[in-house]
Amino acid sequence: MRRPAWTSLTALAAALALTTTVVAPASAGTAPQAGPRPAAVDPASEVVAEMQPGWNLGNTLDAVGADETAWGNPRVTEDLLRAVEDAGFQSVRIPVTLGQHSGPAPTYTIDPAVLDRVEEVVDQALDADLSVLLDLHHDSWMWTNQMPTRHDEVLAQFTATWEQLAERFRDHPRTLLFESINEPQFAGTSGDEQSYALLHELNAAFHEVVRSSGGGNADRVLVLPTLHTNADQGRLDALVATFEELDDPNLAATFHYYGYWPFSVNVAGGTRFDAAAQADLTGTFARVRDTFVARGIPVILGEYGLLGFDRHTGTIEQGEKLKFFEALGHQARTTGVTTMLWDNGQHLSRTAFTWSDPALFAHIRSSWTRRSGTASTDQVFVRPGAVAAQTVTLNPNGQTFKGLYLDGKKLKAGTDFTLAGDALTLPAALLTRLVGSGEHGTRAVLEVRFSKGLPWRVELVSADTPVLQDATGTTxxxxxxxxxxxxxxATMEARYLDGTNAGPHSWTSFKEYDVTFAPDTAAGTIVLRPAFFAEVTDGAPVVLTFHFWSGETVTYTVVRNGTAVTGTVG
Incomplete structure (x- = not known):
């Protein structure tokens, strides 16, 4: 639950100011005058800090279609927003797409029923004790991106849109914030400098419209994005110039982060949260800290996650996924950035209010307050009949090792395992006892416990080299x-017989998980997607190398002839 307002000294002073009267000194012929002292407002930095952590109501009021259910999510309910608050979130970002509901020039009148529904959902969120960030969303690629060629029309519609929103919400509390435009982009510019100038023009127009509307909008916190809501240094610097020109203490900056791209979608061998992915994360937050936070500009990470989640959360291996979110939470917390998880329905069920991946959400939630220890892997593969000791490297993340557990029972150091520094070795005797020569699959789950934070789970998996078979089919x-x-x-490589890369993303032999291939363990198949064959030379054999998490590799050859495909082992 959000803490009571009176726990904030600033808020307490504001509350007292509301009931304090000022008495002017009496003078000859002048009666004492009394009146309310103007209420102080919390600094923008405090407003933004109290929004931590936040959640996105994605693919709903921003859906392109007839209404908020057009992209498969149900209508928003009070129960949903209360479930969000119950999960520990303090704020909700509400993306809306309004261009499709707007009339023609010159007024660009938004359908009143749509505005009514937006206001209803905003009010439901506020009533659930959530701060709200209202964001103009897919309009960015639907029409504001045409500003280079339709400058005056786009600026007029953008201005009219925010005039209507500002008027509708002018008397709402200051726990409602406005974000000018989501992921701003411009088609056909001469380069970044022109794009920066156009974005500055939109942000400045947004600022002028909202501030001039009066009421609560006079000091409402306004949130401005970088170009593409990206955290490259040039993008950050361009937005700082806008902040300096506007010279308004009630502004905040926003950016989005979906990780190091090869890892985020599992392409080019990016199966692990490795040094490159870690450096991308830490470098991003360092730039944001040095450019914004150090200047006293509050920052909202308006969206974060992994791009592979747009398909399903299994695109990235579970342990690697958990390490990413644990590290991201730490970086945001220590940098002082408010985070808002992107959720288009793939995380929190909009009807059952349960989490599709409870372990993932547990790590996200834990990262809001502390670090958790992790390890080099969360899966140890054991070959039946050839059991050997295996070592897992712990990443304590500032915590201390407290023990290794099996089914809640603490295992014995020196007998069941050894720990040398951060190297946790599981001897052959333990692996034989737990895995032995039994059936394939997960045979046991060990739990590494640290002094603080969540334990780290390690699956012990009985596995042998996978066996493939010949097949025929179509593209x-x-x-x-x-x-x-x-x-x-884990991943798949594709090469022609001469060694050159085959399939999409021809700059790498490693193809994109789920876009070009996907395992279906229940069906006993590895599916090759139409997107893979769409960029394969007709009649040319392609050698596929399947890489498994155990370290095993298996080759397979496919040949496309028109729409027919044949596959052979080896």
Whole structure:
């Protein structure tokens, strides 16, 4: 729950000011005058800090279609927003797309029923004790991106849109914030400098419209994005120039972060949250800190996640995914950035109010307040009949090791495991006892406990080399029959016989997970998507190398002839 307002000294002073009268000194012929002292307002930095953590109501009021259900989500309810607050969130970002509901020039009147519904949802969120960030969303690529060629028309519509929003919400509390435009982009510019100038013009127009509307908008916190809501240094510097020109203490900056791209979508061998992915994360927050936070500009990470989540959360291996979110939470917390998780329905059920991946949400939630220890992996593969000791490297993240547990029972150091520095070794005797020669799959789950934060789970998996079979099919429907034998597919390479890369993203041999290939363990297949064959040379054999998490690799050859596909082992 949000803390009571009186726990804030600033808010307490403001509350007292509301009931304090000022008495002017009496003078000859002048009666004492009394009147209310203007209420103080919390600094923008405090307003933004109290929004931590936040959640996005994605693919709903921003959906392009008839109404908020057009992209598959149900209508927003009070129960949903109260479930968001119950989960520990303090704010909700409400993206809205309004161009499709706007009339023609010169008024660009927004359908009153749409505005009524937006206001209803905003009020439901405020009533649930959530701060709200109202964001103009897909309009960025639907019409404001045409500003280079339709400058006056776009600026007029943008101004009219915010005039109507500002008027509708002018008397709402200051826990409602406005964001000018989501992920701003411009088609056909001469380069970044022109794009920066156009974005500055939009942000300045937004600022002028809202401030001139009066009421609560006179000091409402306004949130301005970088170009593409990206945190490259040039983008940050351009937005700082806008802040300096506007010279308004009630402004905040926003950017988005979806991770190091190869890791975020699992392409080019980006299966792990490795040094490159970690450096991308820490570098991003360092730039934001040095450019904005150090200047006293509050910052909102308006969206974060992994791009592969747009398909499903299984695109990234579970342990690697958890390490990313644990580290991101730490970076945001220590930098002083408010975070707002992007959720288009893939995380929190909009009807059952349950989390699709409870372990993921547990790590996200824990990262709001503390670090948790992790490890080099959350899966240890054991080959039946050839069991050998295996070592997992711990990443304590400032915590201390407290023990290794199995089914809640503490294992014995020196007998069941050894720990040398951060190297946790599981001896062959333990692995034989827990995995032995039993059936393939997860045989046991160990739990590494640290002094603080969440424990780290390590699956012990019995696995043998997967077995593939020959197959025929079409470019629209082709699957490699696969007996996984307990193993798990990590990635796939594709090369022609001369060694050159095949398929999409021809600059890398490693193809994009789920876009070009996907394992289906229940069906016993590895599916090759139409998108893969769309960029494969007709009649040219392609050698696929499937990389499994155990370290095993298996090759397979496919040949496309028109729409027909044949596949052979080896």
């Amino acid at each position: 629209d429907a082709f699957a490699v029959p696969t007996v996984f034998r307990g193993d798990r597919l």
